[in-house]
Amino acid sequence: MTNIISNLAIIRNRIEQACQRAGRETSSVRLLLATKTVSADNIVVALQAGENLIGENKLQELEEKYELLKHVQHSTHFIGHLQTNKIKKVIRYADCIQSLDSVDLALKLHKQLLPENKTMKVLVQVNTSGEISKFGIDPGDAIAFVRQVAALPTLKIKGLMTIGLFSAETGKVRTCFRMLRDLQQKLIAEKIEGVEMNELSMGMSNDLEIAIEEGATIVRVGTAVFGKRIYADSYYWNESR
Numbered sequence: 001m002t003n004i005i006s007n008l009a010i011i012r013n014r015i016e017q018a019c020q021r022a023g024r025e026t027s028s029v030r031l032l033l034a035t036k037t038v039s040a041d042n043i044v045v046a047l048q049a050g051e052n053l054i055g056e057n058k059l060q061e062l063e064e065k066y067e068l069l070k071h072v073q074h075s076t077h078f079i080g081h082l083q084t085n086k087i088k089k090v091i092r093y094a095d096c097i098q099s100l101d102s103v104d105l106a107l108k109l110h111k112q113l114l115p116e117n118k119t120m121k122v123l124v125q126v127n128t129s130g131e132i133s134k135f136g137i138d139p140g141d142a143i144a145f146v147r148q149v150a151a152l153p154t155l156k157i158k159g160l161m162t163i164g165l166f167s168a169e170t171g172k173v174r175t176c177f178r179m180l181r182d183l184q185q186k187l188i189a190e191k192i193e194g195v196e197m198n199e200l201s202m203g204m205s206n207d208l209e210i211a212i213e214e215g216a217t218i219v220r221v222g223t224a225v226f227g228k229r230i231y232a233d234s235y236y237w238n239e240s241r
């Protein structure tokens with residue numbers, strides 16, 4: 001059986017160690033629990049242990065768990081590929097969309113938010129690994145993309161998100177994270193009105209140390225807290241599903 005409480009302690013310790021090595025304050029890194037396939041009961045265990053940020057990939061799970069979790073204080077970010085026909089509900093349940101990855105999606109979010117008089121925090125998802133299976137804006141298109149999104153007053157850009165390469169070669173993984181940070185620095189220098197660039201959401205169960213060394217402010221951890229998932233990640237990451 002998965003011991004969520006002790007796994008959390010291990011992750012918190014890994015974050016602390018990585019921060020120490022990188023000369024960073026532990027409080028500068030937030031832990032987001034990637035809760036796809038995780039039951040509401042198990043999420044509650046983590047929230048009651050002091051966690052307060054979760055991320056869901058699919059509207060269906062987001063919606064199902066919303067009612068079951070609303071009595072426990074927390075924020076929810078949307079971290080999966082968002083299909084435009086799911087926008088209406090996702091903006092009801094999510095506090096931030098970390099996976100903004102197309103102009104079409106940005107325009108449709110804006111169109112839905114405007115009449116509701118709402119705004120939405122977003123992170124721009126960048127494809128730093130060059131794998132076609134991963135969503136995200138091409139790094140070379142990111143500045144133009146941020147400019148386009150910045151023109152939509154309902155969308156509040158807070159930073160960038162990426163899924164790094166899955167590889168045992170840590171140098172290659174690090175290259176992805178460094179690319180995201182370099183892009184962040186470039187975007188800061190652009191001084192685009194209304195755009196904040198404080199957040200770098202990168203690093204998962206296997207590579208959070210590298211991400212923290214490269215400047216992550218949010219690490220997204222699933223497996224290392226809740227155990228192995230029943231579905232392959234391609235179920236969540238592929239367009240066809």
Ligand SMILES: *Cc1c(COP(=O)(O)O)cnc(C)c1O
Pocket residue numbers: 034036057079080163204205206220221222223224236
């Ligand atoms: C599942 C998921 C994670 C967490 O992955 P683990 O390897 O289980 O820690 C992080 N980010 C996204 C976008 C995910 O879908």
